[in-house]
Amino acid sequence: MKDKSVLVTGAGGFIASHLVERLVTEGAKVRAFVRYNSRGDVGLLRLLPGEVFSQLEIVAGDLRDVEAVRSAMKNVDTVFHLGALIAIPYSYVHPREVIETNVMGTLNVLMAARELGTPRVVHTSTSEVYGTAQYVPIDERHPLQGQSPYSASKIGADRIAESFYRSFNVPVVTIRPFNTYGPRQSARAVIPTIISQVLTRDEVKLGSLDPMRDFTFVADTVAGFLRAASADRALGEEINLGNDNTIRIGDLVEKIFGMIGKSPKVLTDTQRIRPDKSEVLKLWASNHKAKELIGWEPLISLDEGLRRTIEWISAHLDLYQPDRYMV
Numbered sequence: 001m002k003d004k005s006v007l008v009t010g011a012g013g014f015i016a017s018h019l020v021e022r023l024v025t026e027g028a029k030v031r032a033f034v035r036y037n038s039r040g041d042v043g044l045l046r047l048l049p050g051e052v053f054s055q056l057e058i059v060a061g062d063l064r065d066v067e068a069v070r071s072a073m074k075n076v077d078t079v080f081h082l083g084a085l086i087a088i089p090y091s092y093v094h095p096r097e098v099i100e101t102n103v104m105g106t107l108n109v110l111m112a113a114r115e116l117g118t119p120r121v122v123h124t125s126t127s128e129v130y131g132t133a134q135y136v137p138i139d140e141r142h143p144l145q146g147q148s149p150y151s152a153s154k155i156g157a158d159r160i161a162e163s164f165y166r167s168f169n170v171p172v173v174t175i176r177p178f179n180t181y182g183p184r185q186s187a188r189a190v191i192p193t194i195i196s197q198v199l200t201r202d203e204v205k206l207g208s209l210d211p212m213r214d215f216t217f218v219a220d221t222v223a224g225f226l227r228a229a230s231a232d233r234a235l236g237e238e239i240n241l242g243n244d245n246t247i248r249i250g251d252l253v254e255k256i257f258g259m260i261g262k263s264p265k266v267l268t269d270t271q272r273i274r275p276d277k278s279e280v281l282k283l284w285a286s287n288h289k290a291k292e293l294i295g296w297e298p299l300i301s302l303d304e305g306l307r308r309t310i311e312w313i314s315a316h317l318d319l320y321q322p323d324r325y326m327v
Contacts, residue, residue, distance in 0.1 A: 001226065002027035007076045009033045009063065009109065010083030011056075012043020014185045015124075015177070019080060019222045020045065024052045026226075033072045033083065036060035044184050063105025070112040078120045078229050081109050084157075087188050088128070088148045088274070089327045095149035102153035103160065110164040110172065118171075122228050123161045125176040125238065126154050127214070127283050136246070137286035140176070140238045147278050158238065165236040173234040175225055178242035178285045182218030182305060183312035187326045190249060191215070191306070194256050195313045196320040203265045205325070207272030209250030212282045214242040217305035220298040227294040234293050242285020243298050259306060271325055 001023055008023070010016045011032035023030050034042050042058060061068030063083045073079060084102045085091070091098040106123065113121045130138050131145025146152030164170040181191040190206075190213075197204040224241040228234050247255075257263050273279075290296040300308075313320065 004077045005029045006078045007031045008080045016082040017044035018218045031057045069108040073112045080122045082124045088150045091150035099153045103156045106157035121172040123174045125158050127178040129155045133282040136284040139286040173228045174238040176240045178214040180221045196322045200322045205267050205269040212246045212248050214246050214285045217300040224296045227296045231294040240285045244287050246284035
């Protein structure tokens with residue numbers, strides 16, 4: 001990516017902030033699109049090293065604003081579209097905002113790419129579009145199931161991306177990360193929720209322990225995005241990024257307890273339990289297509305990734321509120 005001009009939407013988010021950091025270190029010229037607020041809050045970009053942050057061109061706006069998106073996309077070689085509202089519980093409360101942001105925001109990116117002739121768009125999907133696995137490992141031919149307003153919004157966004165490739169030859173690749181984790185992730189996600197509580201409490205409040213997830217360390221996910229940006233065979237494709245493995249949340253809890261060296265009591269918090277027909281019970285990625293089309297496979301084991309994440313959260317506990325359920 002050296003000397004390439006790139007735009008990252010949702011740049012203040014978890015995966016995007018790591019992607020931005022990697023792009024800058026590789027010599028890219030990075031424009032970071034963040035959602036405007038009057039506080040000038042740039043999200044997790046504020047945690048980047050000063051020598052990285054100082055090289056960013058930060059643009060504030062809203063993905064739902066056609067003009068803001070088009071302006072941000074001018075004169076860039078690659079758009080990494082990660083901007084979205086991602087919290088499933090939040091989508092139960094505010095489905096309209098989630099759908100407008102995720103669907104119309106993606107439409108605005110694709111329309112601008114078509115108009116401006118953007119050479120490459122890497123669109124971000126999610127493993128949640130598959131719903132509970134009908135077979136495992138889940139490959140890209142697996143049926144899509146809208147088990148939450150969030151997952152439905154991402155299915156819509158993915159299909160719009162597909163339509164712009166097929167109808168208008170917009171050079172888009174859809175990357176479908178499974179459960180990414182690592183430093184800087186908020187307690188909205190299960191791994192930081194567990195770790196931050198274990199480090200500070202004698203009790204850990206969680207929802208269901210039965211769902212199974214395929215976890216990928218954030219550095220591996222970022223590597224997949226970079227490969228998708230340059231692999232011509234990936235154009236028009238949807239590509240899973242996952243470990244081709246799965247672990248039950250209850251077993252993950254015990255693993256983290258063992259790594260930290262504590263055994264707090266686990267309590268069921270009813271507000272964290274999702275509606276029966278909405279909870280995705282099993283995710284397990286096939287990454288065969290990623291290996292074949294973009295030469296990607298994960299390099300960091302779950303144990304090593306958890307070690308790095310525990311170390312980072314331990315040093316940044318001031319960023320977490322372990323007593324509060326983060327929607």
